[in-house]
Amino acid sequence: MENNYDIVVIGSGPGGYVAAVRAAQLGYKTAIVEKYTVLGGTCTNVGCIPSKALLDSTEHYHTAHTKFESHGINIENLKINFEQLMKRKAGVVNQNISGLNYLMKKNKIDIIEGKASFVNNSEISVAKNDGEKLSVNSKYFIIATGSKPSTIKGIAIDKERIITSTEALKLTEIPNTMAIIGGGVIGVEMASIYARIGVKVTILEYADSLIPSMDKELGKELKKILSKDGVEILLKHKVQSAKNDGSSVTINYIDDKDNNIDLNVDYCLVAVGRKPYTDGLGLENINVRLDDKGRIETDSNLKTNENNIYAIGDVIAGPMLAHKAEEEGVFVAEVINGQKPHIDYKLIPSVVYTWPEVASVGFSEEQLKKENRTYRVGKFPFAASGRARAAMESDGFVKVLSDPHYGELLGVHVIGPRAADLIAQAVIGMHYETTDEDMIRISYAHPTYSEALKEAYLIASGQGAINL
Numbered sequence: 001m002e003n004n005y006d007i008v009v010i011g012s013g014p015g016g017y018v019a020a021v022r023a024a025q026l027g028y029k030t031a032i033v034e035k036y037t038v039l040g041g042t043c044t045n046v047g048c049i050p051s052k053a054l055l056d057s058t059e060h061y062h063t064a065h066t067k068f069e070s071h072g073i074n075i076e077n078l079k080i081n082f083e084q085l086m087k088r089k090a091g092v093v094n095q096n097i098s099g100l101n102y103l104m105k106k107n108k109i110d111i112i113e114g115k116a117s118f119v120n121n122s123e124i125s126v127a128k129n130d131g132e133k134l135s136v137n138s139k140y141f142i143i144a145t146g147s148k149p150s151t152i153k154g155i156a157i158d159k160e161r162i163i164t165s166t167e168a169l170k171l172t173e174i175p176n177t178m179a180i181i182g183g184g185v186i187g188v189e190m191a192s193i194y195a196r197i198g199v200k201v202t203i204l205e206y207a208d209s210l211i212p213s214m215d216k217e218l219g220k221e222l223k224k225i226l227s228k229d230g231v232e233i234l235l236k237h238k239v240q241s242a243k244n245d246g247s248s249v250t251i252n253y254i255d256d257k258d259n260n261i262d263l264n265v266d267y268c269l270v271a272v273g274r275k276p277y278t279d280g281l282g283l284e285n286i287n288v289r290l291d292d293k294g295r296i297e298t299d300s301n302l303k304t305n306e307n308n309i310y311a312i313g314d315v316i317a318g319p320m321l322a323h324k325a326e327e328e329g330v331f332v333a334e335v336i337n338g339q340k341p342h343i344d345y346k347l348i349p350s351v352v353y354t355w356p357e358v359a360s361v362g363f364s365e366e367q368l369k370k371e372n373r374t375y376r377v378g379k380f381p382f383a384a385s386g387r388a389r390a391a392m393e394s395d396g397f398v399k400v401l402s403d404p405h406y407g408e409l410l411g412v413h414v415i416g417p418r419a420a421d422l423i424a425q426a427v428i429g430m431h432y433e434t435t436d437e438d439m440i441r442i443s444y445a446h447p448t449y450s451e452a453l454k455e456a457y458l459i460a461s462g463q464g465a466i467n468l
């Protein structure tokens with residue numbers, strides 16, 4: 001194998017592999033180094049893809065269980081085959097890994113298996129799994145080493161009973177009970193997966209709402225919906241400790257009334273955020289700095305303190321999202337190529353794949369208030385949508401925030417069916433700095449969920465809804 005490259009990417013998650021493909025498209029001799037035996041990083045192996053596979057399977061079961069009878073479909077003996085559910089998920093992951101191998105081959109990108117460590121700013125040493133060490137030189141390096149789950153004081157993750165999302169995605173039995181520490185994105189997605197198949201799930205969240213980083217009304221609505229599905233949601237609760245008792249876990253917490261309480265569950269899933277991963281990368285041998293949160297510091301071109309070393313994705317500042325990492329992968333390859341790419345970080349959408357889904361772009365109402373900005377609100381419930389009624393999907397709403405003077409869209413927040421896909425039109429609208437009025441002058445197919453967006457734009461613009 002060659003050991004002299006134009007660009008070497010370290011890490012094969014959505015940041016790394018996309019950077020490698022774009023670099024190769026631009027004509028650079030490129031290699032990607034990955035310490036695992038398969039490509040894809042967190043997203044493909046233990047994140048986005050397996051979680052969505054399980055969310056889809058369990059949602060089918062839940063729909064069959066709760067709605068089929070009303071649709072006039074009777075199924076006898078409906079039951080979960082947990083082994084098959086996990087097997088299908090593994091198959092989906094493998095299909096994606098095969099797709100990545102194909103992409104590397106198609107773009108003539110060398111895959112180097114092993115853990116990379118900087119020797120100096122133009123050389124890395126790769127510790128291969130068979131013990132061999134390989135020296136690789138490159139003009140440029142792109143660090144895309146991602147993140148790992150973090151925990152809180154008093155809780156040691158043992159991966160047996162006190163687990164992270166990685167273990168929760170490959171349990172071999174359906175537990176009776178599960179506590180989830182953290183009601184953020186991972187917390188509510190995992191709660192959905194397990195509550196739908198009959199697990200008694202308790203979410204213990206420190207903040208006063210679920211998904212607290214998004215517009216507060218979304219968290220409130222999601223709490224109502226998940227509670228209907230049997231998830232117990234305890235807000236303003238402070239977890240102190242968790243102890244593996246062998247076949248269960250005892251969690252100690254202070255509740256919202258200052259009571260000290262013990263909770264015994266089969267599994268305790270810790271979902272309190274993730275931390276950047278730079279262990280063993282040999283950063284001490286180069287001039288790359290970390291910030292106070294352990295993230296690699298970069299400038300506006302995503303360049304580190306070393307002129308030929310860039311960093312992208314979860315290992316740097318910004319939202320820990322696969323599509324943010326992908327954008328940055330393309331961005332750095334184009335920067336190295338002398339182009340002037342641009343990423344509008346304010347317009348990176350956030351999506352939560354519960355059902356109904358939650359999706360947001362732009363400012364939340366809380367952020368606008370904090371900035372003392374005036375705004376108008378257009379809110380339309382899915383309960384008033386003909387399409388939603390036909391599908392028995394009437395939970396949730398669309399909320400549009402726009403500028404009171406010119407109507408420019410400031411934020412769009414959706415909790416409802418297919419919100420993850422619906423948000424794309426709001427992102428396009430905001431990218432082109434359209435107004436709420438612009439958005440009502442285009443045709444929306446009837447009956448569709450997208451009409452709920454039109455109605456919310458109508459209300460925000462002051463014209464008023466047609467169907468409310």
Ligand code: FAD
Nearest residue numbers: 011013015035041042043047048116146313314320321322
């Ligand atoms: P990663 O995907 O973490 O990849 C980093 C890679 O670098 C890893 O393969 C690692 O082995 C490798 N590596 C590290 N150090 C070295 C080294 N020294 N040498 C060689 N290789 C190394 N985001 C979304 O946008 N949508 C979702 O639906 C979504 N769902 C998620 C669900 C879960 C359960 C989790 C945990 C995360 C989810 N995310 C989701 C977040 C998403 O997975 C991350 O934002 C994304 O994977 C970050 O990509 P990355 O390329 O920066 O790093």
Ligand code: NAD
Nearest residue numbers: 182183184185186187205206207271272273274320351352
């Ligand atoms: P998160 O930041 O979304 O949520 C962590 C939650 O834990 C917060 O609500 C926080 O208030 C709570 N928390 C913190 N300390 C606590 C304590 N001591 N007790 C109780 N609650 C506490 O992080 P996450 O859910 O772990 O997800 C990690 C990352 O993965 C996120 O940045 C997210 O972007 C990404 N991810 C994205 C998706 C998606 O895009 N659909 C899905 C899963 C994960």
